[in-house]
Amino acid sequence: MSDLAWDADAGRLLTQQLTSGNPLFIVCHAPAAILATRIHGESPFKGFNITCFTDEEEEGVGLASRAARPTLIPRPAAAERTIWTVPQAIRFLDFYRNADLLMADLVEVLIGTGIRKGEALGLHWNDVHPSQGVLYIRYTLSAVDNNQLVLTTPKTRTSKTWVAVSPRVASALQRRAHDKPASSGDGFRGGLVFHQPDGLPLHPGYVLNHFHDLSRQADVPRTTIHDLRHLAATISITAGVPLTVVSKTLRHSMLSTTANIYSHLTAQAAYDAVDSIDHTLTASDRTTNRHRRTPGRDHNPTTLLKPTTA
Structure with a gap:
């Protein structure tokens, strides 16, 4: 019996077995490769019957073992998310309305709208229209190779649309409007809601690192900015x-x-x-029974009296 793997010597080994005149049993986990074997243009199995077995059948008679198969490395489990509670979010916002108003307003907008960082x-x-109570998502800021900042289209086609604005978010945007720099026509400068003092965009990496530092100082659990989007969904559901x-x-x-992500909620x-x-059904059932008429004597079924014998 030979347990042959498909390699460069398979043809030579098969030829030796076929020409030896001995009974031939071949266990192969790649039957398609064996059938494709050619020696001098011909299949060495010409004139032989070939039977393929499943892995379970091979194991049942001891011809194969799972230990001999390639080991599949399982995908690592996704890290467990840490979602703030509502009191923790309020603690962060209250803590930084005086210390770092820019970050407080950014977090307020992220939680209040559920938009991405x-x-x-x-x-x-x-794209901000407070009088209409909406803002429009037309761009997303990304860092190419964590360095060059570029504006691209949103993640999906449905992402490029309008988002409703609550009074809290409108107040945060109004505070940002007071800090709006004069537009200079220099690329990003002057047109962004959230920006550096000179009007240039905030680097996403800086925002994340600064957010983690502020969370630690405010004594709230470490979370990611994207998890603020999950907080918005959690509050809503x-x-x-x-x-x-x-x-x-x-x-x-x-x-x-949405259903898959928030199935636990x-x-x-x-x-x-x-x-x-x-x-609803129970209340209706009680009401119906209360007002149901009780049949009178005239509605009783006719009783047949059996004649008495003299």
Whole structure:
């Protein structure tokens, strides 16, 4: 018996077995490769019957072992997210409204709208319309090779749309308007909502590192800026906002994306839904029974009396 792997010597080994006249048993985990073997243009299996077995069948008779197979390295588990609670978010915002108003306003906008970090950093004043209560997402700021800053289109086609603005977000944008530098027509300078003192854009790497430093100083858990987007979704879902509305707010391309990411939150909503059905049916059932008429004597079924015997 020979357990042959497909390599450069397979043809030579097969030829030796075939010409030896001895019974031939071949166990191969790549039957397609064996069938494609050619020696001097011909298959060495010409005139032989070939039977292929599954891995389970080979293991059942002891012809193969799982230990001999290549080891598959499992994908590492995704790091567990740390999402702020509402009190922790308020603590951060209150802590830095006096110490670092720029970062406080940026975090306020990120939580209040659910937009992505790059979208906030690429937000232009031309796309902010407080009187209409909306802002438009047209750009995202990215760092190529963590160095050169470029403006690109949003992540998906559905991301390039309008986002509703709450009073808290409108107040943060109004504070940023007071800090708006004069436009100089020099590339990014002058048109961005969130910017450096000279009007140039904030580097995404700097924003993340500075955010971590501020979180530590405010004594709130370390989280990522993108997790502020998850906080926005968490607040909305736990407040009873329909999942379709949450998906629209986050601008996911499909509702299933929102459902998959926040399934741990929608589970409670599912229980609330069936409880609502139960309460509605039960209340209606009680009302119906209370007003249901009781049949009178005239409506009783006719009773047949059996004649008495004399």
